[in-house]
Amino acid sequence: MENPTDDYKIQSFDLDTQMLLKTALKDPSSVNLVKVSNVIVDQSLKDQVFSKEAGRICYTIVQAEAKQNNGSVFRRNMLNRLQQEFKNREEMRGRSLQEWVCYVTFICNVFDYLKVNNMPMVALVHPVYDCLIRLAKPDALMNEEEVRKNVDCLVLQLHRIGEQLEKVNSPRMDELFFLLRDGFLLQEGLSSMARLLLLEILEFRAGGWLLSGTAHKYYYSEIAD
Amino acid sequence: MSDWTRGSRRDANNSEIENSSYGPSRWSNCRKRGIDGSLRADRGVDGGEKDLHADSSSRHSDKRPESFTTPESTGPVSRCSRQADWGSQVEDDEMRRGVHRDMQRYRRRILGAEVTQRERKTSSGSSGSCDSKEGDNMETDEAVLLRRQKQINYGKNTLAYDRYIKEVPKHMRQSGVHPKTPNKFRKYSRRSWDQQIKLWKVKLHTWDPPAEDGQDNVLDNIEELGLGDVMDIELDFPNLSDSQNAPTTHILSLDGEDCLGTPVKVQKTESTVEPEMSSS
Numbered sequence: 001m002e003n004p005t006d007d008y009k010i011q012s013f014d015l016d017t018q019m020l021l022k023t024a025l026k027d028p029s030s031v032n033l034v035k036v037s038n039v040i041v042d043q044s045l046k047d048q049v050f051s052k053e054a055g056r057i058c059y060t061i062v063q064a065e066a067k068q069n070n071g072s073v074f075r076r077n078m079l080n081r082l083q084q085e086f087k088n089r090e091e092m093r094g095r096s097l098q099e100w101v102c103y104v105t106f107i108c109n110v111f112d113y114l115k116v117n118n119m120p121m122v123a124l125v126h127p128v129y130d131c132l133i134r135l136a137k138p139d140a141l142m143n144e145e146e147v148r149k150n151v152d153c154l155v156l157q158l159h160r161i162g163e164q165l166e167k168v169n170s171p172r173m174d175e176l177f178f179l180l181r182d183g184f185l186l187q188e189g190l191s192s193m194a195r196l197l198l199l200e201i202l203e204f205r206a207g208g209w210l211l212s213g214t215a216h217k218y219y220y221s222e223i224a225d
Numbered sequence: 226m227s228d229w230t231r232g233s234r235r236d237a238n239n240s241e242i243e244n245s246s247y248g249p250s251r252w253s254n255c256r257k258r259g260i261d262g263s264l265r266a267d268r269g270v271d272g273g274e275k276d277l278h279a280d281s282s283s284r285h286s287d288k289r290p291e292s293f294t295t296p297e298s299t300g301p302v303s304r305c306s307r308q309a310d311w312g313s314q315v316e317d318d319e320m321r322r323g324v325h326r327d328m329q330r331y332r333r334r335i336l337g338a339e340v341t342q343r344e345r346k347t348s349s350g351s352s353g354s355c356d357s358k359e360g361d362n363m364e365t366d367e368a369v370l371l372r373r374q375k376q377i378n379y380g381k382n383t384l385a386y387d388r389y390i391k392e393v394p395k396h397m398r399q400s401g402v403h404p405k406t407p408n409k410f411r412k413y414s415r416r417s418w419d420q421q422i423k424l425w426k427v428k429l430h431t432w433d434p435p436a437e438d439g440q441d442n443v444l445d446n447i448e449e450l451g452l453g454d455v456m457d458i459e460l461d462f463p464n465l466s467d468s469q470n471a472p473t474t475h476i477l478s479l480d481g482e483d484c485l486g487t488p489v490k491v492q493k494t495e496s497t498v499e500p501e502m503s504s505s
Contacts, residue, residue: 070382072312072316075312075315076312076313076315076316077312079310079311079312079315080310080311080312082311083310083311083312116315116318116319116322117319117322117323117326119322121311121315121318122314122315122318123311123314123315123318124311127311
């Protein structure tokens, strides 16, 4: 039988916390959900692997809590934590690029998984755009280390949620892509890898969030080999 | 009016909720959720005692102006008071979507009933019930529906309601005997609706979990049955807003609280605020 908790990538937590999370998944009302949400958010900011999939565990806990007692303590606290971090994002970015990138990954993941009646959370749309646009600003593309981190994150998120984002707010996607084009064309000293990533995402969106067969071959076949 | 806002159950301000600590209220044992929204169930006073739903459905902008009068409009609705925090925004969003979804379902149900009515009419020649007109006379104002939904949520977020639905399945309900949730899609005046909610909640109290102190329930019922009665006995309304200051003492005291305006004003206020103020 598949062990569902493996999917949540919680191995990076200490055993006690793993236990806490497992319990939260099964019996949310028996744990301190505020603590659980803080634990998850904190770890997402530190652990990039976890931040890429943390949305999933959040979703499951939200569902479990709603089903068990119609509550939304976990979601509320998690979102408000996210908001807090969002307010201080420039400071975070200045302090630790890694943490900033983890944050963006996490908030995008939450946007992806946590839907309200199958619709994306309206409250997160602008913040997500703000984050992605921040990743595409000229100062984020200046040095090699920054570029790799920022662009990697940016293109990964756009692959995952670009289409959804555009559906809920197209003008801001245009805004983002203006920056991406500028970055691709004008940013001096951009590595070929970075340019490759940007070109691919430009084609991806232009193709309706789909790469044509030949484009896919161009960008991905080498990796397959 | 600051007394209202200070002691009010409904706090527009999240940080106020987080920073203040409230003592147990007389209604604590009936409240399903504590101040932080976490389930209270069999826990003691842990988790907060005021019935401030974690979800923003409880949140009204409570900064009532000095010249406060009974609002004729739909009154403060959380979505109007610019809830900046994401948690509330998402919950508001969710409630709004829920209400719209309910509306669609209800319309479909009514249309279905209308068709059946018409068929019966033509065959039996008898006049149909008011159901056939309901589709035309449905409440569709979103602000009204949201407000009503919040009031319903208050009633349902109680141990009493939980116990009630477990004990009496829908098909066993007898009209008049068993409380029935008011239908938010029917057109009612504000007063009529508020009164229905009040009566519904009073009925729900029958299923309150046994209180540790029997006197609790008696006073709860006095409060519920008639604000006018309360005024006559000169019990103090303010207590309803700062009930947390009176743990198990049942004398509703105005310790250091200023008088809340004139009785008439308070009474008027009560009738509109009552759903939030009531013990469930």
